[in-house]
Amino acid sequence: MLTPEQHARQLIDAQLAAAGWLVQDYKHLNLGAGPGIAVREYPTASGPADYALLTDRKLVGIVEAKKEGTSLTAVAEQTARYQASATKHAQRVAEQLPFGYEANGQEIRFADARDPEPRSRPVFGFHRPETLRDWTRQIGTLRARLRNLPAVTTAGLRDCQIEALRNLDVSLKDDRPRALIQMATGSGKTFTAVSFIYRLIKFAGAKRVLFLVDRGNLGRQTLQEFQQYTAPDDGRKFTELYNVQHLTSNQLDTVSKVTITTIQRLYSMLRGEAEFDVGNEERSGFELNGDAPQRPREVAYNPAVPPEGYDFVVIDECHRSIYNVWQQVLEYFDAHLIGLTATPAKQTFGFFNQNLVMEYSHERAVVDGVNVGSDVFRIQTEITERGSRVEKGSTIKRMERQTRKRRWETLDDDLVYAGTQLDRSVTAPDQIRTVLAEWKARLFTELFPGRSIVPKTLIFAKSDHHADEIVELVRELFGKGNDFCKKITYGAEENADTLIRKFRNEYNPRVAVTVDMISTGTDIKPLECLVFLRDVRSRVYFDQMKGRGTRVIAPSDLEAVTSDARAKTRFVIVDAVGVTDSAKKDTESVERQPGGLGFEKLLHAVALGNHDPAQLRSLATRLARLDRQLTPDDRAAVLAHTQGAATVQQLAARLYDAVDPVRQEAEALRLATAEAQTAGQPAPGEPGSALAEPTDAHWQQATQALTERAVHLFDDPTLRMLLTKVHAQHDLVIDLVSKDQVLRAGFESQTSPEAAREALAQARIDKFQAFIAAHKDEITALQLLHNQPYARRAVTFAQIRELALALRLDNPQLTPEHLWEAYEQLERARVRGAGPRTLLTNLISLVRFALHQTETLTAYPLTVAERFGAWLTRQQQAGRSFSPEQQHWLGLMRDKVATSLSVEAEDFTLPPFIDLGGYGRARQVFGADLQTIVDELNEALAA
DSSP: OOOHHHHHHHHHHHHHHHTTOEEEEGGGOOTTSOSEEEEEEEOOTTSOEEEEEEETTEEEEEEEEOOTTOOOTTOHHHHHHHHHSOOSSSEESSSSOSEEEEEOSSOEEEEETTSSSOOOEEOSSOOOHHHHHHHHHSSSOHHHHHTTOOOOOOTTOOHHHHHHHHHHHHHHHTTOSEEEEEEOTTSOHHHHHHHHHHHHHHHSOOSOEEEEESSHHHHHHHHHHHHHOBOTTTOSBHHHHSOEEEOSSSOOOTTOSEEEEEHHHHHHHHTTOSOOOGGGGSSOTTTTTTTSOOOOOOOOOOTTSOGGGOSEEEEESOOHHHHHHSHHHHTSSSSEEEEEESSOOHHHHHHTTTOEEEEEOHHHHHHHTSBOEEEEEEEEEHHHHHOEEEOTTOEEEEEOTTTOOEEEEEOSSOEEEOGGGBTTTEEOHHHHHHHHHHHHHHIIIIISTTOOSOOOEEEEOSSHHHHHHHHHHHHHHHTOOGGGEEEOSTTOSSOHHHHHHHHHHSSOOSEEEESSTTSSSOOOTTOOEEEEOSOOOBHHHHHHHHHTTOBOOOHHHHHHHSTTOOOOOEEEEEESSOTTTSOOBSOOOOOOOTTOOOHHHHHHHHHHTOOOHHHHHHHHHHHHHHHTTOOHHHHHHHHHHTTTSOOHHHHHHHHHHHHOHHHHHHHHHHHHHHHHHHTTOOOTTSTTOSOSSOOHHHHHHHHHHHHHHHHGGGGOHHHHHHHHHHHHTOOEEEOOSOOOOEEEEEEEEOOOHHHHHHHHHHHHHHHHHHHHHHHTTTSHHHHHHHHOTTOTTOSOHHHHHHHHHHHHHHOTTOSHHHHHHHHHHHOGGGEEOOSOTTOTTHHHHHHHHHTTOOSSEEOHHHHHHHHHHHHHHHHHHTTOOOOHHHHHHHHHHHHHHHHHSSOOGGGGGSTTTGGGTHHHHHHHHHGGGHHHHHHHHHHHHOO
């Protein structure tokens, strides 16, 4: 049996071979066998290196091998020692070999000793020999070149874009591997991305850039942005200078500088698939999880797409589901990751290591005129709010969800439903009609007074069937033909891209109805009205949906499609379901994706042995949903068929356990512990154990055991038939009896630039106060200001600088200048003095005001000036007077305290003191009292 170290060596050999290295023993080396040779146990002055890497017969790097489970972060020093150790006979590319790896069979870390600040980083696999050879021939490393990026050319850029580019430059110069740019919808995220990609290729020598989107039509939009971009220093189009490939097949163009693709297609390529159905690229990251979270996508090394193939990966609008399901795909490349989003969730911040280099909120965009704000018009109807009751004996329609076959039925009992069931289990056509009729009635009187052409309107429906009902009623109420209102969903027969283009650029359609398809990412600038006929509980998704209406548009472009509209100054949200009031969470939306197995077929597939995690999760979700609809008789019947072994809820729970990594890990650990105890050995992770954690074999056994426990009851055909029968009873009920009426209709909120400024200011202050609360025991300046609010000389300038840096890293908007503006906006009467708002010392005043230690927010220089005046008064009262020259020197010292918290001896060697003669002249002016006066001022003025 192999030892853990021998097993690790086997794995490392295979990993090197996969990357194109010929692995040889030192005694049998043959440097002519190929361009890249990895030699085991290579002699050096420090002892044999585990592996030496040679390209074109020259030593270029070292691999330090460790046994499985060994932490590699502390091994880099050993690798560096071998890199510097002398070797006999062999040629070296440098005295210190540039490339160092640490590996244990499961992990690989890498560092380039030529980087300005060499730092090991995790990599998916070893770099190919030709890659290391090319790197040795380059002038400087990529990270060195990133430190010398030229200043951003600001012509043609918005202020927010300039700020984003500059902040990203700083992050890249600091070699931060991940960065997140948050910019409001419509503020030019993609243009900003093309701008920094151009800079990275031209000035940093980036070999290739991968631009990932989560839906096909966003890839097409991105390609257009590259085609339209004009280089600011060249005048030519981006695509005239560099090749850009938008993947529509799985064939990479090796000469392209930029590759645009969906993450779904990338995953397919990494798996080595020759083709990928284009239709699979038309669902966004919000929808990829279907009815339940999918299993994380796992990838293996693919020599056709090596991890070093791209220097930068740009991830556009890939939200929480992307980072959960596709994380290993994103981390495959040895590249800096740069995220773009308008609506980050907590998981997004976590994935990007909290490195938010730019925050440009919707409120700030409205203030800057980059976005338009929204008015909220609420429509409340009786059925929407309270549901309805249909008396027994009434005739209703039922529709089978799968076949859409309808049948009439007379009720034996009263049918009672709540508003939350609308268009889920019950649809009431008159409720839809009432809402749409009220919207139409108010359209030209309150929503868009003085207009006569229906503004471009997007209606959000709950389902494909709901969308059909809405389309039919909109056409009927407005007395218009098919072109007036169109359904744009995955189930629509007409080409979605064509419909979106017409909706954006042509007179018709005036109204589009969607479920999810154009709720994220799609750019439709003339859109002026959003109608919500569905609730949304995801904060991120709701913000994305609202973002469809925020984009600004030139008056002439708006008039081209809506001739009676003079300018787009705001958009209107018509809320017919309370979506603007409902609680929101950081979760993604879920759209029912067509093409999945029906309930009966899914049960049969599992019984036949299809235990794919996605299928098991889907069945678990459907059973959980079915459980909430069961009657007591249904529950009793199921329990009887399982002979008391399981309820429907328990069946669902076991299925989910089978694919839950946490439960799998617990079961694997249980199995490994039992195995170790049987052998008289310590459990994994305990002192003396050969294993740090369960092995892959334990995981496989655990998954198999959990799956068998979850699926064995479905072998019983009578149980499957019963579940199918109970499920089929819950058809969609069409209530043609109930009549709806409007309870209330009117504006709940209306936007204004002032309201947007106040919202932006409040958001900044809230974040500042939250930062203080979270870090008051960690950051020295906050500790001192929080615990010793009035101590003199308690805080140093270095500590204030540390606080300013921590604030900037937490949120780029938390600068002294922005925070001062925020307090001025909300509490102008309590703010005194302005001065240079960028002064770091103003943070003292801001922190104390936020902690309610002062009644007014006074600029720190003003506080120092007032204390200086009081000090002078005390000196005069004590009989001490100062000459005009002394007073001038004292004023300079006062100003130094205002900007740096103290006056130190070395300050007299710098301007402005040195301009007056420096320390020598100060000694002449004040004599032996100089140090005493300096100490007094530091004590009296500093805070």
